[in-house]
Amino acid sequence: MVLKKSWWEGAVIYQLIPRSYSDGNGDGIGDFQGLTKRLSYLRWLGIDAVWLTPVFPSPLEDGGYDITDFKNIHSELGDLSSFHRFLQSAHKFGIKVILDLVLNHTSTLHPWFQRARWAPKGSLERDVYVWSDDTNRYKAAPVLFRKFEDSNWQWDEVAGQYYFHRFLHHQPDLNFENPWVQEQILDVLDFWLARGVDGFRLDAVPFLFEAEGGRCEGLPETHAFLQKIRDRVESCGRDVLLLGEAIQPVNEAATYLKEDELHGAFNFSLTAHLFAAVAGGSNKDLYNCLKAAQDAVPGCRWAMPLRNHDELWLGDGHLVPEKIIQMITTGLHQGHGHWLNWGINRRLAPLLNGDLRANRLLNALLYSLPGMPCLYYGDELGMGDWPGLRDRDPNRTPMAWTSDRNGGFSSAPDPLLVLPPITSPGYDYRVVNVEVQKQLPGSLLNWHRRMLTCRRSLPALSQGDFEILPISHPSVIVFLRTIETMKVLVAANLSAAGASLYVDLSRWDGARTREVLWGCEYPPANSSWFIYLPSYGFSWWLIGEVEEANLNSSSTS
Numbered sequence: 001m002v003l004k005k006s007w008w009e010g011a012v013i014y015q016l017i018p019r020s021y022s023d024g025n026g027d028g029i030g031d032f033q034g035l036t037k038r039l040s041y042l043r044w045l046g047i048d049a050v051w052l053t054p055v056f057p058s059p060l061e062d063g064g065y066d067i068t069d070f071k072n073i074h075s076e077l078g079d080l081s082s083f084h085r086f087l088q089s090a091h092k093f094g095i096k097v098i099l100d101l102v103l104n105h106t107s108t109l110h111p112w113f114q115r116a117r118w119a120p121k122g123s124l125e126r127d128v129y130v131w132s133d134d135t136n137r138y139k140a141a142p143v144l145f146r147k148f149e150d151s152n153w154q155w156d157e158v159a160g161q162y163y164f165h166r167f168l169h170h171q172p173d174l175n176f177e178n179p180w181v182q183e184q185i186l187d188v189l190d191f192w193l194a195r196g197v198d199g200f201r202l203d204a205v206p207f208l209f210e211a212e213g214g215r216c217e218g219l220p221e222t223h224a225f226l227q228k229i230r231d232r233v234e235s236c237g238r239d240v241l242l243l244g245e246a247i248q249p250v251n252e253a254a255t256y257l258k259e260d261e262l263h264g265a266f267n268f269s270l271t272a273h274l275f276a277a278v279a280g281g282s283n284k285d286l287y288n289c290l291k292a293a294q295d296a297v298p299g300c301r302w303a304m305p306l307r308n309h310d311e312l313w314l315g316d317g318h319l320v321p322e323k324i325i326q327m328i329t330t331g332l333h334q335g336h337g338h339w340l341n342w343g344i345n346r347r348l349a350p351l352l353n354g355d356l357r358a359n360r361l362l363n364a365l366l367y368s369l370p371g372m373p374c375l376y377y378g379d380e381l382g383m384g385d386w387p388g389l390r391d392r393d394p395n396r397t398p399m400a401w402t403s404d405r406n407g408g409f410s411s412a413p414d415p416l417l418v419l420p421p422i423t424s425p426g427y428d429y430r431v432v433n434v435e436v437q438k439q440l441p442g443s444l445l446n447w448h449r450r451m452l453t454c455r456r457s458l459p460a461l462s463q464g465d466f467e468i469l470p471i472s473h474p475s476v477i478v479f480l481r482t483i484e485t486m487k488v489l490v491a492a493n494l495s496a497a498g499a500s501l502y503v504d505l506s507r508w509d510g511a512r513t514r515e516v517l518w519g520c521e522y523p524p525a526n527s528s529w530f531i532y533l534p535s536y537g538f539s540w541w542l543i544g545e546v547e548e549a550n551l552n553s554s555s556t557s
């Protein structure tokens, strides 16, 4: 029996900020009109799905994660019709669309909040948010955005009470104890499901419910509500991804990945471990992290980002051990002047000090490990950032398309642009852009495309089982990805020094081996099979014969 795979298993997810991606109407702000025209580029690149950061009406004090209307499109991006046209086109290109949905809170400008603050204390309307007469409740819940807030409570003059906010003070937490709130959120899901979206990235899932005495994260009531969400999604009868954002250690993030809860969750612990591995040139902690993730939830349910629209979250020792944070801040990037709340506020390329070898290596690992690789817009070019902009804006600047005015992002005059395009040395949009890199065979962009093309022909990489192979080299990691009809061996050198080693392939003694990325034959498998990897080098080998049909089949479509 052939089991039907869900579209998202092993899918490559491309995250983009619609406001910063492509401006179709010349007002200086990216929109659906512009984005729709860029779908052919995304198809060319070879990604499977786009994840759009929030597209709803919002005062944009937190990049749209402060919503005022869950059932509409921000007027600067377009309207429900332009969204519909975008979605239809994306589907024609074979690209799935994931919406970012914020469940935990709204903007203070949301009509629900405005109604709540004027409603009598204790009334159902007031009860849509979490209120208190003092700030003593939920004391053990850490303040997440410590650069901007020093408490999770904010006094509201109109209400004459404090309201609870796990994030910024203008983002009051919804009160999920209130059945009306739950109904509204389920109704929002129905609304977008009916419009045909393929998935939701659920923002900040651990924080929905509160309770005294702990961090207010991942309470049983929160899991129960996520199960209701899953039921609602199942009832639409389509294969819709629920991808949870939980910035928690892998064993905690794994608790959301149940048969009746979320399909996928981000593995932020892996993100930190990948940077630490390159910082220290050592495989040990990375091995442990990969093993922990697979022990917790085997298969391809982890979403794996290197960077996203937030800082590189390292946390207070809760997400990853202090030692991992130190490896990054001493061996890779000290973060001086770039530290935001709990991490380093930089894009991938500058975070790696512009080292293209390390950049390719980390991306190659994402493309090889079990899970959903997440690529942040512009990182496929090695785009830079704009230190000095407010909050996380340094990482959210316009996509660089061409060497023309504003990097081809918009025809508007400079002062109207959503954010300034990058012109810093080494990252200037006149050099680092899609048009230029398409024409350079050795560019990072062409490298990504090549990797994705190759990956598509190797379904073992997107769907296969995962097995770490024991080796004695401290800087190299070697693993197998296998499906019934294909075995792919992966080796990656985490250090700047070259590495030579023997791998025990006696299980397949005498089988043909060939490197697939560069297309060369290796000696047949044996018990001490020799490989050499240059500085930050990596390779994919096929072991044994593979039916041609398998080599040509697409991995996720």
Ligand code: NOJ
Residues within 6 Å of the ligand: 062, 063, 065, 066, 102, 167, 203, 204, 245, 309, 310
């Ligand atoms: C997580 C999002 O990734 C981040 O950008 C946002 O500020 C917070 N949730 C609050 O919604």
